[in-house]
Amino acid sequence: MELFSLIGEHNHEQVIFCSEPSCGYKGIIAIHNTVLGPALGGTRFWNYASDTEAFIDALRLSRGMTYKAAVAGLNLGGGKSVIIGDPKTAPREEFFRAHGRFVESLKGRYITAEDVNTSVDDMEFVAMETEHVTGRAATSGDPSPVTAYGVYRGIKAAAMSKYGSDSLSGKTITVQGLGHVGYYLCQNLASEGARLVVTDIDQERIQRVVHDFGAQAVEPNAIYGVEADIYAPSALGATINDETIPQLKVQIVAGAANNVLAEARHGDELHRRGILYAPDYVANAGGLINVYGELHGWTSERAMRKAGEIYSTLLRIFELSEAEGVPSYLAADRIAEQRIASIGKIQQTWV
């Protein structure tokens, strides 16, 4: 593997490999682009099969954050970090304080927060070593309810574009992943009368959603073939791929997961089949909006209001996609790239 060719493929600015042998901590911090501001993105804790897999995940996730911040109109760049290890057995305080020290070494170029398998409690350990951490207990807390609300608004926008009405009452929605975001997403959807078909690899999480929202559960791999209106991927990425696309019997794909498309060409394929795709980084920007508030005077009302705007942002993207005859993921990318380019030019003036 040629490291610099991978870093150069999407113009990442910086990647740091971090190690603390005393506790076995191994982490990677990837900064994709800081034209709009410091790179903000959560920390994912995952038992990666290889260091290469972790490295590529950090690259893909951090790039997504650049686009997410740009389209949401935030003054943030894109970054993300991953910790390699078993989240069930690793010593939390040692790992997250070690991670915090490496975040601190970047002096604010990278700001962290929660992601898969990391919690508000973990961020408190990070905060013992650096101030460049958000999603703190005393301020904005767990971003997941805001992320879920934004995804819910995104699903409604997709319904409006596809069906001419944004009502989700009576619609069948499949939800994959019932963790921090997935649970609250189901709550939002159920409260509007949607019929939920759900899956997870964790039985307890399934039972909670079946019990609380009357959802029907299916096996993890059966979710793709369920006849439904909308598929909401809300676990890990790359679930829209060569294997799953032919199984889909839905009209809309809109969920919380980052990097839903295994490759860009899978977005082209959804478009070709007439399946409306709400670009992941647009639909799931609520968490970023929430933690961004921590840098600029956070209030719950402001975060929810701004996350609600995901509805109009997505409608704009769907309109652009239709007007220009391009897939929705490309329309979103264009909006992000235009903002980064134009603000980048303004900032060339020395002040």
Ligand SMILES: NC(=O)C1=CN([C@@H]2O[C@H](COP(=O)(O)OP(=O)(O)OC[C@H]3O[C@@H](n4cnc5c(N)ncnc54)[C@H](O)[C@@H]3O)[C@@H](O)[C@H]2O)C=CC1
């Ligand atoms: N937490 C947040 O505010 C934000 C999260 N996201 C993204 O949303 C997704 C979910 O995040 P969280 O809910 O925070 O993570 P989480 O770790 O709380 O939940 C993920 C859930 O997915 C399940 N899962 C894993 N593999 C699966 C599979 N193959 N099939 C079915 N279920 C599976 C896990 O058991 C877990 O319940 C991730 O892709 C994350 O990057 C994006 C923006 C913000």
Ligand SMILES: O=C(O)CCC(=O)C(=O)O
């Ligand atoms: O929501 C968060 O925890 C911070 C932002 C982030 O990492 C994400 O949107 O994926």
